[in-house]
Amino acid sequence: MPAPRDPAASMALLTELVRDDAAEEYAEAARRHRGARPARTTRVAFVLTCAAVAGVLALAVVQRQAVAPEAEKARQVLVDRVARTQEEIAALEADIARTRADLAAAQEVLLAQSDEGAALAERIGSLEAATGYTAVQGPGLVVVLDSADGTDPAATDDPGRVLDTDVQNAVNALWASGAEAIAVNGVRLTSTTAIRSAGAAILVDFRPLLPPYRVEAIGDGAALAVAFPRTTSGNELDDVVQQFGVKLSFEQATSLTLPASTALLPVRARVPSLGADTVAGSSASAGADPDAGTSKEAGS
Structure with missing residues (x-):
């Protein structure tokens, strides 16, 4: 005859199952709780970093606004200096043009007094046009x-x-x-x-x-x-x-x-060598040595 079943044994098994499920739920809750802490810490660090960056940017803006008036003042000083220099250059160029005109008029009067002077004036005019010394049209x-x-x-x-x-x-x-x-x-x-x-x-x-x-x-x-x-x-x-x-x-x-050039033109030019007969004749008439150099430096 089989032994009768003990009702307490069945209840013990049910109690053990319920206890295991509750323990598992508590453990899962604890794990979630521990995992939430780093997330909150990360959010706090992010907020602090944003605040620091915003503070640095605000400080830079304030400093820029403080320096801007001085920079603009320095820039205006340079602009005024450039404007004055340009005015001085324009005045000097106008003076150069007037001086060249006076020189050209005097040169024309002097060279027109002889045929040799007229030929020389024509040659000078060609050279002046080629070198940019005078205006051309x-x-x-x-x-x-x-x-x-x-x-x-x-x-x-x-x-x-x-x-x-x-x-x-x-x-x-x-x-x-x-x-x-x-x-x-x-x-x-x-x-x-x-x-x-x-x-x-x-x-x-x-x-x-x-x-x-x-x-x-x-x-x-x-x-x-x-x-x-x-x-x-x-x-x-x-x-x-x-x-x-x-x-x-x-x-x-x-x-x-x-227009004529206002640049600093060369002030010295080499005169081409003359023929032997011309050099000898010129030297003899001047009482100089005919064997002197066949070229010379001439200021223009």
Whole structure:
């Protein structure tokens, strides 16, 4: 006969099951509680970091506002100084032009007194025109360079901006095409003229110029227009136009007037050697040694 079942044993098993489930729930709750602490700590650290960054930015803004008036004042001082210097340069250039006009008038009167003087005056006039010493007038070609559309004129790395090398190529192409005289934005070029850049500005004869750059050349306008793209410099400039969108235009002119150069022109030039007979005759009449040097330095 089987032994009777003990009711207490069945209840003990049920109690054990309930106790295990409750323990598991308590353990899970404890784990969640421990995991929540780092999250709150991270949020607090993030808030503190944002507050610190905001404080630094606010301090920088306050300092900038405090320094801005001084920076603007210094900038205005430089602007005023540049303006005064430009006025002084303009006055000096006007004085140079008046002095040159007086000298030319006196020279014309003196040289007109003999046939030799008239021939010499003609030669001097040709040399003065070629060296940029006097203004010249005649037909020619106008080449205009301008930056591509949408170009930032203050950005030195913008590929669409006209560079000093572009102006140089335009000038060299015109010289190679047979130009007799050239000016860029009214600045007459000579053998000593430099075309270079300074930041975003292009300097011609140390004068800052702004686009568009108008390059005027005296000569046969039609011949210059035909020869320009065939030169090496003209080809290089055309590549810039095709690649970066720099604007290039040509215009033939029936009459152009290029001013005299205000640059410091060379003050000494070498006189070509004279023939032996001429040297001997001149030396004999002057009572000098006919074997003296065949060339001399002459101040201009």
